[in-house]
Amino acid sequence: MSFSPNIVGFACQWCTYAGADLAGNLRCKYPPTVKLIKVPCSGRVKPEYVLQALAQGADGVLVGGCHFGDCHYKDGNYKTKHRMDLLTKLIADMGFDPRRLRLEWISGAEGQKFAKVITEFTEELIALGPNPLKKEEELINE
Amino acid sequence: MAKVGVYVCHCGSNIAGVIDVSAVRDFAESLPDVVIARKDLFMCSDSGQEMVKQDVRDGLVDRVVVAACTPRTHEPIFRAAIEKAGLNKYLFEMANIRDQASWVHGNDHEGATEKAKLVVASAVGKARHLQPLHDKFVDVTNAALVIGAGIGGISAALELANMGHKTYLVEKEPSIGGIMAQLDKTFPTNDCSACILTPMMVQAFNHPNIETLAYSEVADVDGYIGNFNVKVRQKQTYIDWKKCTGCGDCADKCPSKTPDLFNGSLSDRRAAYIMFPQAVPKKAVVDIEHCLNCAGRTIGTQPKINEKTGKAILAPCERACRAGAIDRSLPLDPGGTIKEIKVGSIVVTTGYQVMDKGWFKEMAPASPNVITALQLERLISATGPTGGKLLRPSDNEKPHTMTFVSCVGSRDVNFHTHCSRFCCMYMIKQARLLKEKYPDLVINMHFIDVRSAGKGYDEYYTGAREMGINFFKGKVGGLEILPGDQLRVLAYDMEAGQSIEYSSDLVILATAVELPPDATALAQKLGLQFCGNDFFRELHPKLGPVETAVAGLFIAGCCQGPKDIPDTVSQAKGAAAAAAVPLAQGRVKIEATISEIDSQKCSGCGICEPLCPYHAISMRDYTDRARGVIERHAVIEMSSCKGCGVCTSACPSAAIKLHGYEDEQIYAQIAALTA
Ligand SMILES: Cc1cc2nc3c(=O)[nH]c(=O)nc-3n(C[C@H](O)[C@H](O)[C@H](O)COP(=O)(O)OP(=O)(O)OC[C@H]3O[C@@H](n4cnc5c(N)ncnc54)[C@H](O)[C@@H]3O)c2cc1C
Ligand code: SF4
Ligand code: SF4
Ligand code: FES
Numbered sequence: 001m002s003f004s005p006n007i008v009g010f011a012c013q014w015c016t017y018a019g020a021d022l023a024g025n026l027r028c029k030y031p032p033t034v035k036l037i038k039v040p041c042s043g044r045v046k047p048e049y050v051l052q053a054l055a056q057g058a059d060g061v062l063v064g065g066c067h068f069g070d071c072h073y074k075d076g077n078y079k080t081k082h083r084m085d086l087l088t089k090l091i092a093d094m095g096f097d098p099r100r101l102r103l104e105w106i107s108g109a110e111g112q113k114f115a116k117v118i119t120e121f122t123e124e125l126i127a128l129g130p131n132p133l134k135k136e137e138e139l140i141n142e
Numbered sequence: 143m144a145k146v147g148v149y150v151c152h153c154g155s156n157i158a159g160v161i162d163v164s165a166v167r168d169f170a171e172s173l174p175d176v177v178i179a180r181k182d183l184f185m186c187s188d189s190g191q192e193m194v195k196q197d198v199r200d201g202l203v204d205r206v207v208v209a210a211c212t213p214r215t216h217e218p219i220f221r222a223a224i225e226k227a228g229l230n231k232y233l234f235e236m237a238n239i240r241d242q243a244s245w246v247h248g249n250d251h252e253g254a255t256e257k258a259k260l261v262v263a264s265a266v267g268k269a270r271h272l273q274p275l276h277d278k279f280v281d282v283t284n285a286a287l288v289i290g291a292g293i294g295g296i297s298a299a300l301e302l303a304n305m306g307h308k309t310y311l312v313e314k315e316p317s318i319g320g321i322m323a324q325l326d327k328t329f330p331t332n333d334c335s336a337c338i339l340t341p342m343m344v345q346a347f348n349h350p351n352i353e354t355l356a357y358s359e360v361a362d363v364d365g366y367i368g369n370f371n372v373k374v375r376q377k378q379t380y381i382d383w384k385k386c387t388g389c390g391d392c393a394d395k396c397p398s399k400t401p402d403l404f405n406g407s408l409s410d411r412r413a414a415y416i417m418f419p420q421a422v423p424k425k426a427v428v429d430i431e432h433c434l435n436c437a438g439r440t441i442g443t444q445p446k447i448n449e450k451t452g453k454a455i456l457a458p459c460e461r462a463c464r465a466g467a468i469d470r471s472l473p474l475d476p477g478g479t480i481k482e483i484k485v486g487s488i489v490v491t492t493g494y495q496v497m498d499k500g501w502f503k504e505m506a507p508a509s510p511n512v513i514t515a516l517q518l519e520r521l522i523s524a525t526g527p528t529g530g531k532l533l534r535p536s537d538n539e540k541p542h543t544m545t546f547v548s549c550v551g552s553r554d555v556n557f558h559t560h561c562s563r564f565c566c567m568y569m570i571k572q573a574r575l576l577k578e579k580y581p582d583l584v585i586n587m588h589f590i591d592v593r594s595a596g597k598g599y600d601e602y603y604t605g606a607r608e609m610g611i612n613f614f615k616g617k618v619g620g621l622e623i624l625p626g627d628q629l630r631v632l633a634y635d636m637e638a639g640q641s642i643e644y645s646s647d648l649v650i651l652a653t654a655v656e657l658p659p660d661a662t663a664l665a666q667k668l669g670l671q672f673c674g675n676d677f678f679r680e681l682h683p684k685l686g687p688v689e690t691a692v693a694g695l696f697i698a699g700c701c702q703g704p705k706d707i708p709d710t711v712s713q714a715k716g717a718a719a720a721a722a723v724p725l726a727q728g729r730v731k732i733e734a735t736i737s738e739i740d741s742q743k744c745s746g747c748g749i750c751e752p753l754c755p756y757h758a759i760s761m762r763d764y765t766d767r768a769r770g771v772i773e774r775h776a777v778i779e780m781s782s783c784k785g786c787g788v789c790t791s792a793c794p795s796a797a798i799k800l801h802g803y804e805d806e807q808i809y810a811q812i813a814a815l816t817a
Contacts (some may be wrong), residue, residue, distance in 0.1 A: 021241040027248070029247070029248070031250070035264060037808060037815070039803060040785055041787060043791060044786065044791055049808060070671045076755065
């Protein structure tokens with residue numbers, strides 16, 4: 001069977017989560033790889049959550065928030081940007097391809113964009129292959 | 143141990159047509175702490191809700207997970223249901239398997255089913271860790287703020303005031319009235335704009351419940367629904383409004399000239415000026431940027447003394463004012479004064495601007511005879527620069543042929559993709575008025591198509607066709623300046639299937655409606671969103687057209703999207719009614735999903751304090767008597783916290799808990815999704 005990546009998504013309830021709902025309303029199609037965890041603001045996403053998801057074998061992590069200037073809590077998304085930029089470097093140091101973490105600004109009006117992002121991310125992760133920790137796990141099990 | 147009940151919805155065939163609902167139910171049953179898993183055709187129906195309520199009442203479950211559509215619409219319904227059955231309503235979690243699964247994975251039934259299982263497992267994981275929460279209530283300040291006093295703001299303020307609520311009406315210009323005050327007559331009835339607007343301006347200004355703050359801007363907003371603290375900057379007028387009688391003598395004597403923006407810069411005004419004859423309040427201001435400081439009278443300096451007469455040498459404006467309202471010796475603060483007000487709800491009606499012709503290089507913007515439609519309003523208005531005579535700006539001659547160009551900057555990917563909605567109608571209005579007055583005038587109107595969808599509007603348009611006004615379907619490609627200030631119009635006539643070219647004396651551009659540049663700063667102060675849109679975003683395009691993502695903050699009129707006067711007034715009255723709700727209720731709920739600091743865990747590092755966008759966190763010293771030490775830790779002011787969780791994510795001691803989105807709940811979700 002071909003590899004279907006597992007994406008854990010953290011979605012701000014005001015924008016990206018609403019955008020994902022709109023993708024449904026519009027019946028956009030995208031692969032069933034992403035599962036969203038609703039958070040009040042992308043600023044609620046602790047870097048540790050991303051690390052934890054990768055450590056537990058997620059192939060990719062999506063963090064979705066509002067466009068700059070649109071954060072429901074003024075500037076939570078700027079903080080997210082700083083945190084995720086640092087985190088990208090950190091996970092690279094830990095041996096993960098930094099492309100496994102994706103930060104996207106998707107508004108509640110951008111259903112099509114949500115579908116497009118998931119489709120592209122999925123394709124990228126297929127190219128990257130499974131989370132390297134999963135391979136190690138398999139080796140240990142063998 | 144939690145007793146979780148899982149209820150999987152078919153949503154008719156919306157979910158069940160793609161997802162194997164039975165398989166999801168079976169899977170749910172196998173999850174830890176799940177005591178019951180059921181399914182139903184429509185979980186939100188009375189019978190579906192009753193099923194959940196019965197299980198709660200029977201004591202079978204104390205945590206509820208519904209796998210169905212989106213919590214954004216249905217969470218409140220199920221929360222209310224379990225609350226009725228006697229369970230704390232926050233012990234509820236939704237798994238979104240319709241909008242985010244069956245609807246988007248219709249081509250992959252197996253994949254959708256597997257995803258639905260994980261999403262349910264995630265919700266169950268969270269539900270196991272849910273804690274009961276309690277809503278709190280605070281009293282509401284019985285007052286409203288309306289920002290922007292065009293016809294929208296005036297209508298909203300009158301409505302609120304008539305309901306008995308104290309209303310502040312803030313307007314950045316020296317007079318209220320907005321763009322409607324600049325219009326000559328109004329479609330579709332052609333009644334004079336000033337005749338219907340001025341009485342309303344006066345009524346609002348004199349209303350006992352309305353406090354008009356003209357020449358003022360919102361400087362800062364904090365707080366939340368029910369209790370907003372607003373700082374209003376009253377700009378420096380340099381003229382004492384308590385004394386100014388609005389006679390205009392200062393303007394008559396002031397020598398400094400600058401383009402009169404109210405007249406579309408088709409004439410000049412003075413540095414000391416009254417905005418327009420029917421201004422309300424009718425008060426003069428000094429536009430200090432264009433003030434010449436005559437007689438060396440910079441603000442806050444003593445006058446020179448005439449050696450012969452021994453009298454002070456005053457500026458012309460000071461001398462002219464018989465009411466003694468102008469005294470340039472006073473140390474007037476150029477920043478004006480700040481007034482602090484408290485309100486329970488806010489309506490934003492800050493309107494729009496029309497694009498400048500300068501953007502459109504192909505439309506010969508350098509020619510004085512190419513003007514915007516708003517300038518034409520001034521040109522045909524009795525209070526305008528020509529006293530209502532149609533004279534072309536280059537030579538003050540009467541035009542023989544004139545041209546209207548629609549959709550300039552609207553419906554155009556290079557500028558704005560939206561339709562500005564009222565241009566077709568006002569162009570037809572202007573053409574009709576001119577044709578009635580000057581039957582010999584040749585009027586050529588170029589439209590992509592005519593949009594006249596309002597009540598009585600299409601009749602107005604067909605009437606115009608019968609009056610001998612020429613309508614062309616097709617775009618104007620460009621204008622060329624000809625000798626004698628004429629313009630060559632290069633257009634296409636789709637009905638004849640050919641290009642046309644002719645010489646015109648005056649060209650009117652219906653330039654696009656857009657937000658003024660200061661709208662962005664205002665939006666940031668208020669927490670209004672654009673979401674990729676050109677205008678302020680409403681909560682829901684159909685069902686929440688006046689609400690916004692910020693509770694207690696409402697929008698109406700052209701700042702929400704282009705609309706004509708009837709629609710602006712209707713929406714403004716709607717927004718006023720919505721804004722009156724919290725005021726009438728007298729108290730509002732404080733969200734339970736806010737952050738709290740565990741002082742035992744807080745190390746007092748202070749990292750969280752500057753992060754809070756609402757300054758809800760402060761560092762306090764506590765004396766620990768038992769240990770005889772002073773300890774420092776952070777506390778959150780409950781009524782200011784909005785529950786974003788920015789602090790929660792940053793605390794290195796994990797001392798901050800965001801209720802409803804706690805660490806262990808989210809870790810449980812991550813674990814479930816990566817199992
Ligand atoms: C050429 C032309 C002709 C038209 N003819 C007609 C017609 O015949 N019939 C018709 O129905 N409609 C007509 N319209 C449309 C009409 O102008 C609008 O429907 C109406 O003005 C919208 O009212 P509003 O209150 O939303 O906005 P505005 O009229 O723009 O009022 C907004 C007010 O808010 C103030 N403001 C802006 N920002 C701030 C801020 N940050 N702080 C404080 N105050 C602020 C502004 O100064 C202004 O006073 C015409 C429009 C144009 C351009
Ligand atoms: S000092 Fe008075 S009169 Fe002179 S330019 Fe300024 S406002 Fe006008
Ligand atoms: S969650 Fe924290 S940062 Fe956000 S509003 Fe509340 S106190 Fe401020
Ligand atoms: S509310 Fe969406 S990123 Fe802050």
